[in-house]
Amino acid sequence: VSGSTGYISRASARFAAAWNEFWFAPSDPLPLAVLRIGVGLLATYIVGSYGFELLRYFGPNGMLPVETIKDVSGTTRFSFLDYASDAASVYVVFGVSMAVLLAFTAGLWTRVTSILSLVAYLTFFHRALILTGWVEPVVAMLLLYLCVGPSGAVLSVDAWLRKKNPDADRKARLPSYQATLSLRLIQVHTAIIYFMMFSGKSHGNFVWWNGNAVWWLIARPGATLIDLRWLYDWPYVINFWTTAIVFFELAFSLLIWNRTARPLLIVVSAVMWTLTALLTGLVPFCTAMFVAGLAFVSAEQWRSLFGKDGVAAGSASWPAVPVVER
Amino acid sequence: MPPAQRPPPTPHTAPPPSEGTRGLITFLLFIHFFFLLVGIKAHTGSPSALDQDLANKVPGLNPYLDLLAMNTDYMFDLTDYDINNPNQFSDDGTQFRPVATDFVVEVDVPQADGSIQTINWPVHPYAKASIGRIRLNRLISQLVVQSELDNENAEKLAFVVAKRIMAETQCGEASKRQPMTVRFRRRLLQILLPDPTLTPEENKRILAEEYARDPLSPDYLQTSFEVLAFLTADNEFQATTKKAASNTAAPAGAPTSPTGPKPTATPSGTGASS
Numbered sequence: 001v002s003g004s005t006g007y008i009s010r011a012s013a014r015f016a017a018a019w020n021e022f023w024f025a026p027s028d029p030l031p032l033a034v035l036r037i038g039v040g041l042l043a044t045y046i047v048g049s050y051g052f053e054l055l056r057y058f059g060p061n062g063m064l065p066v067e068t069i070k071d072v073s074g075t076t077r078f079s080f081l082d083y084a085s086d087a088a089s090v091y092v093v094f095g096v097s098m099a100v101l102l103a104f105t106a107g108l109w110t111r112v113t114s115i116l117s118l119v120a121y122l123t124f125f126h127r128a129l130i131l132t133g134w135v136e137p138v139v140a141m142l143l144l145y146l147c148v149g150p151s152g153a154v155l156s157v158d159a160w161l162r163k164k165n166p167d168a169d170r171k172a173r174l175p176s177y178q179a180t181l182s183l184r185l186i187q188v189h190t191a192i193i194y195f196m197m198f199s200g201k202s203h204g205n206f207v208w209w210n211g212n213a214v215w216w217l218i219a220r221p222g223a224t225l226i227d228l229r230w231l232y233d234w235p236y237v238i239n240f241w242t243t244a245i246v247f248f249e250l251a252f253s254l255l256i257w258n259r260t261a262r263p264l265l266i267v268v269s270a271v272m273w274t275l276t277a278l279l280t281g282l283v284p285f286c287t288a289m290f291v292a293g294l295a296f297v298s299a300e301q302w303r304s305l306f307g308k309d310g311v312a313a314g315s316a317s318w319p320a321v322p323v324v325e326r
Numbered sequence: 327m328p329p330a331q332r333p334p335p336t337p338h339t340a341p342p343p344s345e346g347t348r349g350l351i352t353f354l355l356f357i358h359f360f361f362l363l364v365g366i367k368a369h370t371g372s373p374s375a376l377d378q379d380l381a382n383k384v385p386g387l388n389p390y391l392d393l394l395a396m397n398t399d400y401m402f403d404l405t406d407y408d409i410n411n412p413n414q415f416s417d418d419g420t421q422f423r424p425v426a427t428d429f430v431v432e433v434d435v436p437q438a439d440g441s442i443q444t445i446n447w448p449v450h451p452y453a454k455a456s457i458g459r460i461r462l463n464r465l466i467s468q469l470v471v472q473s474e475l476d477n478e479n480a481e482k483l484a485f486v487v488a489k490r491i492m493a494e495t496q497c498g499e500a501s502k503r504q505p506m507t508v509r510f511r512r513r514l515l516q517i518l519l520p521d522p523t524l525t526p527e528e529n530k531r532i533l534a535e536e537y538a539r540d541p542l543s544p545d546y547l548q549t550s551f552e553v554l555a556f557l558t559a560d561n562e563f564q565a566t567t568k569k570a571a572s573n574t575a576a577p578a579g580a581p582t583s584p585t586g587p588k589p590t591a592t593p594s595g596t597g598a599s600s
Contacts, residue, residue, distance in 0.1 A: 023355070024348060026339040049457045061493045063465065063486050072468065072479045077392050125395050130468050131461040134402040140395035176340035181351065188359070193400045196366060200401025203371065207405055216405045220428070225455055232533055233526075245404075280404050281455030 023184055026175035028299035029153035032182055033107070036114075036151035038291040039142040040105025043121050046139060046284065047097055050124060057128060058090050064128060077126035080119075097123060107156020114151060118143045135285040141189050142292060149182025186295040187256075193292070195253035201246050208246055211239030214279065223281045241275075248272050256296055263301070269293045365391045369399035429466040430547055433491055434507040436500040447491050447508075466510055470550040473510075480551060484510065485565040488555040498557045505556040507568070511547040 050057065057064050058081050066082050084090040097120035104113040121143055125136050152158040153172045162169040201208035207216055215238045218228045231238055248268060255261040269290055277286035297305075343351065361384075367373055368381035381387060391397035431447045452459030469487070473480035488508045492498055497506055524532075555565040 019352070020348065023351070024343055026342065046457070053458060056490060056494070061490055063490045065486055068482050068486050071482055072472075075392060122393075122395060128461070131464050133460060133464060137395050137398050137400070144394055171340070174338065174340040177343050178340075189362070192362070192366070193402075196400035197402050199370075200399070200403045203401070208403075213405050223428075223455065229533070232530070276404070282404070282460075283455060284457060285402070 023181055024177045025180055026177050027180040027183065028175050029150045029173065029179045030155070030299040030302055031295065031297060032146065032149045032151040032179055033153060033155040034297075034302060035142065035186065035291065035295060036107065036110070036146055037105060037155065038294065039139060039146060040101060040117070042135075042139050042284065042288055042291065043117060043143060044098065044101040044105055046136065047094075047101060047121060047124050050128070051094060051098070054090055054094055055087055057131070058084065059087050060085065064130075066127075069127065069129060073129045075129075077129065078122075079127040080123045081127040093123065096120070107152040107158050110150075110152020110156055110158050114143075114147045118147055133285065134282070135288045138193065138285070138288040138292060141193075142186060142288070145182050145185040145189070147182075148185060149179045150176060151182070153179075183295055186292065190292040190295060191253045191256060193289075194249050194256075198246060198249035198253060201249070208242060211242045214238045214242045214245070217279045225278045225281050225283075228279070245272065245276070252293070256293075262296055266293060266297060361387050361390055362396060365397050366399050369397070370401065428512075429463055429470065430511045431466060431487070431491070432509040432511055432547075433495065434509075435495045435497045436504040436506055437497070438500050440503065442504070445495075448494075470510055470512060473551045481567055484508070484551055484553045484567070485555070488553045488565050489563050492555055492557075492563070498561070501556040502559065505554040508553045508555065509549050510551040510553075512550050 056062060070076050080093050081090065084093050100113055100116045100120045103109060104117040118140075121140060125132060125140060150172065159169065159172070162172060201213075207213040215231070218224060218231060218238075251261075252265050252269060256265050273286040273290040277283045280286070364377060364380045364384065364387060367377040373381075388397065433445050433447050435443045435445055437443055448462070452462070465483070465487070469480050469483040472483065488506070491508060492501065492506055495506070552568040553565055554568050555563065558564055
């Protein structure tokens with residue numbers, strides 16, 4: 001009995017230590033800042049693209065009246081657009097949303113604009129629920145978790161403004177548990193998405209298992225960005241490409257946690273999502289998935305990728321602090 | 327929450343969280359991921375009774391996930407396969423038909439001189455792979471799929487789309503004399519997988535013939551839903567369904583609605599997701 005008790009006690013202590021290390025060990029805010037820029041640009045593009053058709057969808061004679069959307073989607077979700085009853089107020093909501101998203105992307109008043117960006121983004125997401133596809137939930141997830149951490153600590157207008165106050169600037173750049181928490185949430189959720197994408201393809205969807213799914217995508221008119229119909233003569237290539245997509249998704253969800261496999265998976269994801277964008281025409285979705293995967297790139301890797309001086313010349317110098325390898 | 331080794335605060339890191347803060351965050355993490363995983367599981371094609379009960383009965387679960395746009399299964403399938411829709415399988419279970427396909431909105435616009443001008447709406451087409459095109463495709467996809475399931479929501483959606491088209495084409499006055507007609511049409515495409523019973527040359531000939539077809543040819547499209555819309559003398563918008571899920575325009579051998587006769591070939595189609 002005492003042996004069992006000792007085992008449980010040791011296991012609990014190890015689990016608690018690992019848990020605290022995973023979620024609460026301080027880490028550099030640089031990866032979050034890079035993600036903020038990528039996610040901010042994506043969210044700005046998604047909301048901004050409504051600008052060309054604002055009244056077509058949300059205007060007084062628009063195609064998404066509140067009551068109809070409520071009936072069709074079977075749910076009511078809060079949106080500031082529900083209170084915009086005329087064209088002018090629709091434009092105001094759109095303008096304010098865009099201003100907030102641009103400020104967040106640039107890293108201006110980031111702590112506030114990160115939360116406001118999520119609200120602005122969800123305002124359009126909830127009202128246009130029946131128009132949303134796959135990219136929107138991914139970007140919503142990223143925006144939510146970026147609210148948790150100090151994503152404006154570096155590479156931001158905030159950092160540039162803080163230059164006048166070196167002490168405050170140094171404190172803002174310090175590795176923190178909030179940065180870890182934010183990054184870990186993105187990492188875990190991204191791994192879940194990859195696993196579910198794999199699961200969706202393996203869960204009775206035989207076109208992915210019989211190796212023909214890529215041909216289904218190639219054969220669709222007007223969707224692919226380049227004409228790949230010449231692959232009709234290369235069925236083995238189609239089979240291999242289809243299988244590669246399925247197993248890449250499984251590998252990413254499981255092996256991304258291995259530090260040795262991580263850089264390789266990030267590089268493969270760049271190739272995979274570029275090819276998938278060409279294949280499907282779903283550029284925003286493929287970009288969002290690639291950006292989400294960048295949460296696994298450490299601060300040190302970002303530094304070695306861009307070079308210390310190159311980024312320092314832009315808006316902020318790197319913090320001279322020890323970096324915790326994530 | 328067992329005690330943990332807290333790293334001593336140094337000038338090189340921000341203050342670590344207190345034990346109470348860590349406990350609270352840990353609790354919130356458990357709640358968040360519990361809600362998330364139950365939501366994911368409940369949205370998959372085959373949730374267990376426990377999944378469904380948890381999703382429906384745990385207080386706050388659905389509103390929480392709805393609010394954060396996380397009430398989804400994340401099973402993004404690039405081929406628009408919908409595991410919940412048994413109609414996507416052919417009778418022998420070997421052929422697959424996507425729910426979302428490419429759609430065309432064809433409108434007979436009444437003119438002031440009494441004539442009719444037929445247009446494809448929107449008049450200014452979207453750029454290839456643009457998010458605007460994807461969104462409109464999703465809207466029309468929902469409308470057509472709902473109509474094939476005999477859901478009254480299809481009519482509601484069709485009416486608001488027709489109202490918008492009337493506003494954009496400015497045919498309200500003319501519609502008092504002759505109604506505007508909106509046809510929601512599904513674009514058809516035969517599957518082009520190589521047939522192992524044919525020679526490579528024959529397979530290539532079939533492929534060439536398929537892609538030589540004009541995608542806007544009437545023979546290439548199947549009307550799924552049709553709406554007549556007009557303004558009353560009091561300038562009130564009125565609309566009525568002319569026919570739903572009609573397959574009369576489908577070419578011989580082409581795929582039909584999921585509830586109709588099975589096609590001789592399997593259709594492919596363009597996706598409407600992003």
